[in-house]
Amino acid sequence: MEIIHTPREMTAWANRTRAAAETIALVPTMGAFHDGHLALMRAAAQRADRLVVSLFVNPIQFGASEDLDRYPRNLKRDAELAAAQGTDILFAPAAEAMYPRGFATKVGVAGLTDTLCGASRPGHFDGVTTVVAKLFNLVKPQVAVFGEKDFQQLAVIRRMVADLAWDIDVVGHPIVREADGLAMSSRNVYLAPEERQAALGLSRALAHARQRVAAGETDTERLLAGVRQALLARPGVTIDYLSVVHGQSLVAQERIDADSVLLVAALVGTTRLIDNTPLP
Numbered sequence: 001m002e003i004i005h006t007p008r009e010m011t012a013w014a015n016r017t018r019a020a021a022e023t024i025a026l027v028p029t030m031g032a033f034h035d036g037h038l039a040l041m042r043a044a045a046q047r048a049d050r051l052v053v054s055l056f057v058n059p060i061q062f063g064a065s066e067d068l069d070r071y072p073r074n075l076k077r078d079a080e081l082a083a084a085q086g087t088d089i090l091f092a093p094a095a096e097a098m099y100p101r102g103f104a105t106k107v108g109v110a111g112l113t114d115t116l117c118g119a120s121r122p123g124h125f126d127g128v129t130t131v132v133a134k135l136f137n138l139v140k141p142q143v144a145v146f147g148e149k150d151f152q153q154l155a156v157i158r159r160m161v162a163d164l165a166w167d168i169d170v171v172g173h174p175i176v177r178e179a180d181g182l183a184m185s186s187r188n189v190y191l192a193p194e195e196r197q198a199a200l201g202l203s204r205a206l207a208h209a210r211q212r213v214a215a216g217e218t219d220t221e222r223l224l225a226g227v228r229q230a231l232l233a234r235p236g237v238t239i240d241y242l243s244v245v246h247g248q249s250l251v252a253q254e255r256i257d258a259d260s261v262l263l264v265a266a267l268v269g270t271t272r273l274i275d276n277t278p279l280p
């Protein structure tokens with residue numbers, strides 16, 4: 001595996017690879033790899049001749065009061081883990097290389113970004129779509145793999161790729177969880193032991209909701225009342241949003257149907273966690 005730090009070298013590699021008629025898969029990440037990231041890499045490696053993993057803690061997708069400065073970083077460990085999954089190129093640019101002096105362009109998706117995480121984190125998705133657009137142009141992938149953990153992000157990126165007519169197959173990968181159900185996240189390292197326990201409330205509440213829907217519940221309000229109660233029973237948990245939406249449009253639904261997805265964002269102590277589940 002080679003580590004590339006500059007956009008210019010990344011483009012040169014992509015051009016050479018394309019000229020050799022080899023296909024490219026991209027997994028964009030912010031590093032601090034866990035098994036969720038590694039599963040995405042393995043899935044992406046199967047879908048193209050060459051695998052590029054980008055590792056970039058993207059400053060423009062963090063709000064002023066968010067955790068940009070303390071976000072976990074460990075390039076050496078991440079490089080070893082990425083190499084072990086069959087990564088050809090780890091693209092790890094500096095912020096100044098991605099956003100040089102004078103950088104003034106923003107790529108934004110309207111509508112889908114108004115709700116859920118978009119409502120709680122103003123500007124977040126513009127930061128995501130701007131960096132992903134730039135990564136697509138530098139890496140020139142035919143395939144890009146994203147986790148369903150960031151369900152809204154995946155919907156927003158699918159919209160951007162369709163609207164801008166990029167010839168890229170956007171693949172969603174199911175959420176990878178700890179043995180006890182907690183969705184893996186680079187932010188889980190922030191959790192103190194008692195918070196780690198409280199954080200389990202998210203996946204437990206979603207699993208319980210799934211059971212209730214399987215047993216015939218179709219009323220969103222009734223379902224969410226139960227989920228809310230279960231979440232708030234955990235110490236130190238505050239709910240940011242709890243919502244049943246249509247899986248493609250992200251429009252809130254009063255009645256649960258085959259397209260419904262239940263999404264939650266909550267603070268456990270000061271750590272913001274998200275999770276979601278399709279409702280059968």
Ligand code: AMP
Pocket residue numbers: 028029030031036037040145146147148149150173174175176177183184185186
């Ligand atoms: P991040 O480094 O947190 O920006 O995540 C990079 C990619 O990994 C995104 O597409 C995430 O959706 C995905 N991802 C993060 N955690 C998980 C998980 N537990 N399961 C599946 N995908 C994940």
